[in-house]
Amino acid sequence: MNDTRDDLLTLENQLCFALVTAARNVVSVYRPILEPLGLTHPQYLVMLALWERSPRSLRELADALALEPATASPLVKRLEVQGLVRRERRAADERRLDIGLTEAGAALRERALEVPGQVMAATGLSVDQIAxxxxxxxQFAGGRPAD
Incomplete structure (x- = not known):
């Protein structure tokens, strides 16, 4: 018996499976592109958020990345060890810790400008297709609507 109800339970028909495998494959596309920058994919996302706006509190950064602060914190610490970011107490409120770019972190943005083009080349997708x-x-990521 192979009716439509049974088809709903096949692995290849599962949205969750398609999203998980696509996410894993996209990250594997980025890995060799980011390696020369000395970044992992999660570190790249942190840097993207900081290149958009810096400094940010850990909470603001985690919110921008849809992460818990406890997950973002180790990423920030590794980037700090690499000399790309610095953590500083906020002058107006010593209890708040801001994460900002170092000169090296800001300069890395110039090299990262090549990443989107390399991703398009590796995937064979155009700017419009990626967008x-x-x-x-x-809608699944809980992100902002298109600009």
Whole structure:
């Protein structure tokens, strides 16, 4: 018996399976591209958020990345060891810790400008195709609507 109800339970018909495998494959595309920058994919995401706005509190950074602060904190610490970010107490409120870019972290942005083009080349997708795919996934990611 192979009716439509049974088809709903096949692995290849599962949205969750498609998303998980796609995410794993996308990260594997980024890995060799980010390696020369000395960044892992999660570290790259932290740097992207800081290149958009720096400094940020750990909470603000974690929120931007859709992570818990306890997950973002080790990423920030590793980037600090690499000399790309610094953690400083906020002058107006000593209890708050801000994460900001160092000169090296800010300078790395120039090299990172090549990443999107390399990703497009590696995937064979155009800017429009990537934007369309990204926008379709936003409802699942809880992200902002398209700009």
């Amino acid at each position: 369309s795919l990204r926008d379709a996934l936003r």
